[in-house]
Amino acid sequence: MNSQEFTLSGSVRPQSIDELAPSLSLLKEAIDRVRGVLYLNVRRLAQMNNVAFHAFSRIIVDACRMRPDLKFVVVTSSVVGWTTRKFSRLSKIEPNITVEEYDSAFYPGQSFLEEGGFIPILRTQTKMTWRHERSILERHGMRPGISMADICCGIGDFAMLVQKEFEPARIVALDHSRSSLAYARKVAEEFDVRGIEYTYGDASEMLLDDDQFDLVTCRHSLQIFNRPDLILKELLRICKPGGRVYITNEKNSHCLGEPRAESIQWTYNEVAKLFEHFEMDVELGPKSRRYLAEAGFEDIRVEQFMVTNLDGDPNDFADVISAWEDVYAGDMAAKRGDSPEFVKRFRQGFRDHIYAALHPKGYAGWPIWAASGRKPS
Missing domain, CATH: 3.30.750 (Transcription Regulator spoIIAA)
Structure with a gap:
């Protein structure tokens, strides 16, 4: 053979x-x-x-x-x-x-997260993370007038925020979900947002030319692909020499809350195991530096920020956790074949996280790693 x-x-x-x-x-x-x-x-x-x-x-x-x-x-x-x-x-x-x-079958678990029912929560997540990323981005290559690609753009809300805040000369926003792109185009049309080229494509094999973008972003996405190294190879390819690639990823086992910390901690440890079952790694955040280095980037910068119930309306935080419970303890747990006893305890941790977020003296957090690397000249 x-x-x-x-x-x-x-x-x-x-x-x-x-x-x-x-x-x-x-x-x-x-x-x-x-x-x-x-x-x-x-x-x-x-x-x-x-x-x-x-x-x-x-x-x-x-x-x-x-x-x-x-x-x-x-x-x-x-x-x-x-x-x-x-x-x-x-x-x-x-x-x-x-x-x-x-x-x-390249993205074994993405279907849980990419279709229409998850859209409202994706918008809320972006609103919560944008409060942090708006200032972080300038340290990772964002500036007015650049040519930018947002790969795995999802529903396109991040690209629209960037367009409004930083006014790049060009944004290409690419995703593998047709329903997400349809939503992004609809919202852009309704709000008369121009200058964003939404395009369908596979992040691991893009039909985009080499060396054409000053900044390439890929947020919360490497962690849901079973071969993040392939994605990074493509991000490097389309980035201009001297340009930067910016990624964000999570470490779900570090989600936290008080009161009821023990229950919350147990559930998010199990979230990491659940995603691993579907060949996804929601623990990827702290590994960002290694991934970027192994992909060939230089001048690697890494920052960590905590999205919390104190970032604006705590009900937004609670809504995000509620959506996670619906998907993770719902479709994903059922697909894995989890027992009713496990699912009951699994759900309780999410509900305790919501309790912590809404408690007048409570604290709830969701950690994210932002990292970027420069393509060698």
């Missing part, structure tokens, strides 16, 4: 088949070497005309017919939807050709 991968990316639009001779020769060599599966990776294939499609298809189909032992897997992405539709034709011709849309 000797599987191989052959990758096509960018724009492949030849006027004649002769222009493809070097690429077709490489594909034939890969087929000759493979014993098992040949993966044809077209995740970043932005354009392909019929001349190119038929030339590559002919070689693949002929190889299947000459070597029944050989299997082809065409790896596409939902971000470039036409590739899945176009290459699926081959699987109808030859049973040894299959098409896999790799990002359909």
